[in-house]
Amino acid sequence: MSFWKTQHRTIFQGSSKTGxxxxxxxxxxxxxxxxxxxxxxxxxxxxxxxxxxIVDCGIGFPDPEMxxxxxxxxxxxxxxxxxxxxxGLVFTHGHDDHIGGIxxxxxxxxxxxxxxxxxxxAFANIKxxxxxxxxRVTPVEFDKTLIIGAFTVSFVRMTHSVPDAANLIxxxxxxxxxxxxxxxxxxxxxxxxxxxxxxxxxxxxRGVLCLLSDSLGSERPGFTPSEQVVGxxxxxxxxxxxxxxxxxxxxxxxxxxxxxxxxxxxxxxxVTFLGRSIDQxxxxxxxxxxxxxxxxxxxxxxxxxxxxxxxxxxVVAGSQGQPDSALSRIANDNxxxxxxxxxxxxxxxxxxIPGREHDVNNLIDQIxxxxxxxxxxxxxxxxxxxxxxxxxxxxxxLSALGPRYVFPIGGTYKHLMQYxxxxxxxxxxxxxxxxxxxGQVLEFSPHNPPRVVETVELENVMVDGLGVGDVGSVVxxxxxxxxxxxxxxxxxxxxxxxxxxxxxxxxxxRGFVYxxxxxxxLDQARHVILQxxxxxxxxxxxxxxxxxxxxxxxxSLLAKETGRHPLIVPVIVEV
Numbered sequence: 001m002s003f004w005k006t007q008h009r010t011i012f013q014g015s016s017k018t019g020x021x022x023x024x025x026x027x028x029x030x031x032x033x034x035x036x037x038x039x040x041x042x043x044x045x046x047x048x049x050x051x052x053x054i055v056d057c058g059i060g061f062p063d064p065e066m067x068x069x070x071x072x073x074x075x076x077x078x079x080x081x082x083x084x085x086x087x088g089l090v091f092t093h094g095h096d097d098h099i100g101g102i103x104x105x106x107x108x109x110x111x112x113x114x115x116x117x118x119x120x121x122a123f124a125n126i127k128x129x130x131x132x133x134x135x136r137v138t139p140v141e142f143d144k145t146l147i148i149g150a151f152t153v154s155f156v157r158m159t160h161s162v163p164d165a166a167n168l169i170x171x172x173x174x175x176x177x178x179x180x181x182x183x184x185x186x187x188x189x190x191x192x193x194x195x196x197x198x199x200x201x202x203x204x205x206r207g208v209l210c211l212l213s214d215s216l217g218s219e220r221p222g223f224t225p226s227e228q229v230v231g232x233x234x235x236x237x238x239x240x241x242x243x244x245x246x247x248x249x250x251x252x253x254x255x256x257x258x259x260x261x262x263x264x265x266x267x268x269x270x271v272t273f274l275g276r277s278i279d280q281x282x283x284x285x286x287x288x289x290x291x292x293x294x295x296x297x298x299x300x301x302x303x304x305x306x307x308x309x310x311x312x313x314x315v316v317a318g319s320q321g322q323p324d325s326a327l328s329r330i331a332n333d334n335x336x337x338x339x340x341x342x343x344x345x346x347x348x349x350x351x352x353i354p355g356r357e358h359d360v361n362n363l364i365d366q367i368x369x370x371x372x373x374x375x376x377x378x379x380x381x382x383x384x385x386x387x388x389x390x391x392x393x394x395x396x397x398l399s400a401l402g403p404r405y406v407f408p409i410g411g412t413y414k415h416l417m418q419y420x421x422x423x424x425x426x427x428x429x430x431x432x433x434x435x436x437x438x439g440q441v442l443e444f445s446p447h448n449p450p451r452v453v454e455t456v457e458l459e460n461v462m463v464d465g466l467g468v469g470d471v472g473s474v475v476x477x478x479x480x481x482x483x484x485x486x487x488x489x490x491x492x493x494x495x496x497x498x499x500x501x502x503x504x505x506x507x508x509x510r511g512f513v514y515x516x517x518x519x520x521x522l523d524q525a526r527h528v529i530l531q532x533x534x535x536x537x538x539x540x541x542x543x544x545x546x547x548x549x550x551x552x553x554x555x556s557l558l559a560k561e562t563g564r565h566p567l568i569v570p571v572i573v574e575v
Contacts, residue, residue, distance in 0.1 A: 008458035021044050022445040023174040025212075026456060027438050028074040029060065031409050032416070034216060034354055035097035035179070038074040039409075043172060051149030052082060054089040055168065055179055059100035061355045061463065073101040075458045078106050083110035087149035091116035091137065092181035093165035094123035094252050103131045104463060115140050117155060119164035122284045123252060142166070142196070156203075157196045159186035160180075161227075161387025162252045163290055174444050175209030178201070178401055182214050182410060184224040185396055186387035190231070190255040191290075194552055200400045208403040209262035209444065210434075213394060215419040229382040230349060231259040237375055238267045243343035244312035245269065246372075248319040248327050249350045249384075251277035254285045256349060259317060261293050264313035270299040274338065275317025275326035282315075301337040314338065319350035321359030331366040340370035348376040351384050354412070356570030391422055398426055405450055407434045407442070426433075457500040486512030486566040488558070490529060490550060493573045505529050512558075512566040521561055528557050546572065 022044045029036030041053040049329055060072040079086065089112050091099050102114070102124060114137040116124055121139040128135060138145065146153040152171040159165070160182050168179040185195050217224060238245065247260050257278075261271050271293070273279050285291040299307055318325025327346075331337045340346075346367050352360040360376075367374050377384045388410075389397070398406065406428060408419035420433040436442045439458040444450050489508040494500070507522055532549040547570040554568050 007033070020445075021173055022047075022443050023172050023177070024444070024453070025177075025210075025407070025442045027409070027436065027440070028076065028078070028456075029058065029438060030056070030415050030456065031436065032438055034058065034411060036072060036074055036101070037098050037410065038076075038101065039179070039212070040079065041151060041170060041172070041177070044176075048084045049082060050474065050533065051151065052079070052086045053148050053151045053153070053170070054079075054086065054109070055170075056092055056096035056098040056181065057089065057101040057105060058095070059104075059463075060097065061353060068366060071100070071463045073104045073461045073463060075366055075431075075461050076105050078456045080108050082202060083112075086110060086112045087151070088112060088146070089114045090146070090148070090153055090168060091120050091124055092168060092179065093117075093160055094120040094162050095182070095250075096252075098181065099124040099127065099189070099535045100457060103133065104128050104461075106133060106135065111135070114138065115153075117142065117164040118292055119162070119254070119285065120166070123281065123286060126280050126284060154199075156199045157193060158183035159189045159193070159195050159227075159387075160184065161250065162521055163193070163254055163285075165387075167200075169203050174446075176203060176206060178203065178208050178211045178403065180211055180213040180397060180409075182216075182388055183393070183397070184217075184387060185393045186224070186226050188226045188228050189229050197400065200397065204401040208401045210405040210407055210450070211398065211401050211403035212399060212407045212409050213419070214388055215411035215415045217386060217388040217390040217395070218408070218411065218415050218418040218422055221392070222390055223392035224388065224390045225382070225385050227255060227259075227385055230256060230385050231263065233380065233382045234260050234347065234349070235263050237345060237347050237380075238263055238269075241345040242310070243341060243345065243372075244309040244328065245312065245346065246316050246330070246338075246340075246346045247315045248316045248346070250319055251275070251281045251317055253350075254281065254290055257282065258291050258293070260292075260315065260349075261297075261313075264296060265297045269297075269311050269313035270307050271297050272299050272301055272304060272312065272314050274330075274335075275284050278317045279314055280325075304337050309341070309344070318363070319348060319360075320353055320356045321361075321363040323359070328363060328366075331363055340367065340372045342371035344370075344372040346372050348374065349384050351377055351386070374447060374474065394419065394422060395426060398423060398428075399466070405432050405434055407436075483511075485564050486510060488512055488525075488566045488568050490554065490568065490570045491573065492529065492533070492550075492570065492573050495575060506540055509566075512564065521558075524557060525554060528553050532568055546570075 024042040026040040028038040028040060030038060035058060037056040037058040039055045039165045042049055043051045062072055086109055116137050118139045121137040124137040142155045142157050150173055154169040156167040158167050167181060167183060168188040170177040170179055187194060249256050264271055273282055282291060315328045318327030330338050330340060337471060364374050364376060375383060406423050408416045416435050423433045424430055436452055440452045441454045442450055443453045487510050491506040493502045495502050505526060508523055529550055550570040551568045559565055
């Protein structure tokens with residue numbers, strides 16, 4: 001048996017007589033980006049897979065150039081032919097970037113059992129019920145331990161921006177891994193449930209082989225403030241409000257919603273929930289005892305007309321400016337029961353998720369146009385407090401655990417690099433702070449330091465409406481071209497028997513040129529199209545060849561004359 005030692009503690013435990021056991025970590029999402037979290041732990045014996053544990057399965061948000069794409073999900077092709085080895089999936093907490101991908105990929109993983117803490121499981125099960133999937137996430141208390149193949153998983157309660165958030169202690173034949181997903185150390189949380197520092201210290205004394213740590217707040221000095229300060233800011237806003245108050249935050253931020261409701265009732269306002277995600281999460285949280293309030297204070301949206309504006313407090317979905325959200329519909333006068341008026345107040349108690357800044361700013365502009373007052377974090381201090389730890393929080397976790405290796409996760413590359421510098425300040429060697437890319441397979445084995453042994457090819461799997469993965473690079477490229485360069489459709493009627501052009505061709509332009517002012521260019525285009533048709537004599541049966549010739553020749557002309565490259569779609573109609 002071989003050992004790695006740090007501070008006189010054994011942190012590696014090999015079980016095989018040959019020393020060929022290993023644990024591999026494969027990030028399918030969640031490193032180098034903030035969302036789409038999914039990590040695969042793989043235990044191998046004699047080089048062969050024996051057990052697989054999956055941690056989280058979240059969604060990501062599309063980049064601005066991903067036109068029409070709703071969300072991005074992890075690429076799980078690596079796992080599809082390894083279903084027989086997947087022993088379980090454990091969720092760390094109930095945010096969409098950690099649980100939102102499961103409705104899309106569960107069927108590709110086999111009938112894998114799933115676990116999460118009570119509220120986490122409840123939020124994940126909402127998503128499974130929506131797609132009528134006949135499986136459920138099993139709720140687990142924080143004092144329970146799971147045996148999942150070769151992995152023993154324990155839960156550590158951590159404060160975050162959703163109750164029941166957990167870090168995971170993952171014991172393996174190689175040693176202990178601490179999966180430190182999203183966390184901070186709030187010593188005065190709204191629900192009174194502090195991070196379990198004693199549990200963290202205890203596992204640190206046993207010896208941790210590798211800490212995987214949230215790194216999103218690695219640029220911020222000090223500790224992240226307590227959630228309590230947000231409640232104080234909301235109360236200030238309520239004191240100033242002269243009309244109805246609309247309050248929005250992430251629908252999973254149950255503790256903040258609870259505090260906002262308590263304050264609204266204290267100031268004599270009736271509460272209405274608007275938006276499906278808010279309705280579902282509040283209903284589930286009340287059922288499980290995570291939220292409590294006077295039912296008499298609730299008013300249905302259809303009954304709001306009976307309540308004076310000065311007595312209304314609306315908890316609204318749409319803090320990220322989603323176009324179809326309740327708040328966006330209200331701002332655009334598309335809501336059945338609510339309008340924005342002069343003197344109303346809109347409180348946006350959330351920072352934009354990276355990539356959603358444009359949507360949020362547009363929403364704020366639209367609200368202002370309605371004459372309402374908007375409070376948001378850029379102009380109002382302490383209206384939103386991050387659920388992610390700052391440098392002080394990260395250093396506290398690092399110091400308590402004293403891991404042999406550190407693997408920062410949950411941030412962009414700049415956050416990972418800043419975390420590495422932070423760890424170095426605490427005495428870690430640069431080489432011991434591991435920063436693999438998504439898809440790189442990081443192996444821990446007895447006789448070698450952790451190293452990347454292979455790379456799994458990953459693609460962005462995009463969800464567009466009801467389609468999953470049907471928007472590939474070609475479709476996306478066409479959408480980008482249409483958005484930036486426009487589209488030209490060429491309609492050519494062809495006599496079926498002779499292959500001759502019967503009329504036209506007709507040219508339809510959208511987003512390229514204004515056709516009424518482009519007569520010369522259109523004449524040139526028609527000439528090029530007809531010349532392309534003459535390249536093939538006799539009856540024209542190879543329509544694919546004809547379309548290709550038209551596209552290439554017309555593209556060359558338009559590029560020469562305009563400097564632009566629209567998407568060209570030739571349509572040949574047999575008559």
